[in-house]
Amino acid sequence: AQTVTQSQPEMSVQEAETVTLSCTYDTSESDYYLFWYKQPPSRQMILVIRQEAYKQQNATENRFSVNFQKAAKSFSLKISDSQLGDAAMYFCAYRSFLIKAAGNKLTFGGGTRVLVKP
Amino acid sequence: DTEVTQTPKHLVMGMTNKKSLKCEQHMGHRAMYWYKQKAKKPPELMFVYSYEKLSINESVPSRFSPECPNSSLLNLHLHALQPEDSALYLCASSQEGGVGITQHFGDGTRLSIL
Numbered sequence: 355a356q357t358v359t360q361s362q363p364e365m366s367v368q369e370a371e372t373v374t375l376s377c378t379y380d381t382s383e384s385d386y387y388l389f390w391y392k393q394p395p396s397r398q399m400i401l402v403i404r405q406e407a408y409k410q411q412n413a414t415e416n417r418f419s420v421n422f423q424k425a426a427k428s429f430s431l432k433i434s435d436s437q438l439g440d441a442a443m444y445f446c447a448y449r450s451f452l453i454k455a456a457g458n459k460l461t462f463g464g465g466t467r468v469l470v471k472p
Numbered sequence: 473d474t475e476v477t478q479t480p481k482h483l484v485m486g487m488t489n490k491k492s493l494k495c496e497q498h499m500g501h502r503a504m505y506w507y508k509q510k511a512k513k514p515p516e517l518m519f520v521y522s523y524e525k526l527s528i529n530e531s532v533p534s535r536f537s538p539e540c541p542n543s544s545l546l547n548l549h550l551h552a553l554q555p556e557d558s559a560l561y562l563c564a565s566s567q568e569g570g571v572g573i574t575q576h577f578g579d580g581t582r583l584s585i586l
């Protein structure tokens with residue numbers, strides 16, 4: 355079974371600065387998807403960024419970018435130019451490429467709370 | 473604005489009550505999910521429906537009964553719940569495969585059991 359680990363329970367960043375959230379995972383599969391979701395106090399889980407394991411290029415979405423190291427099974431999220439609206443819980447998640455392997459299941463990490471100081 | 477709509481937003485019920493949570497999406501997704509989330513924890517998968525058929529039940533107690541009447545609707549029927557069932561219940565939907573497998577979540581229903 356796959357596991358996802360987020361080793362930082364909480365991170366604090368000054369507005370306009372950069373913060374990096376770590377995520378490691380354990381899998382024996384070669385093809386899979388990785389996600390970062392954001393959950394603000396409003397409760398909705400919002401997709402931040404997605405990475406396909408077969409793509410070597412790191413995904414980027416505006417101020418959000420990932421550092422995907424497949425051999426090291428690492429998937430960190432960098433938030434640049436942090437804004438007050440970035441304050442939230444961030445969850446890293448893994449999904450098998452093949453539905454038959456594990457159904458449509460997402461495996462989540464424990465989450466990292468991001469605090470943004472004005 | 474969320475594309476997955478959950479009602480009600482908040483629900484308070486006694487342990488003997490029967491209530492239902494509702495989830496609706498109009499994105500043409502054929503997979504729908506129920507998650508339970510406790511405070512400061514990640515969501516825990518409860519059920520997955522694929523093409524209106526139950527495909528995954530994560531050993532959820534029978535006091536939770538899911539229903540998928542059509543491809544756009546997902547219900548969670550609640551009966552004789554326990555205080556430990558108080559949580560945020562999230563619904564999500566996605567395509568079955570390919571680039572559309574990203575799960576889209578609703579705002580959730582905050583459930584409190586008295």
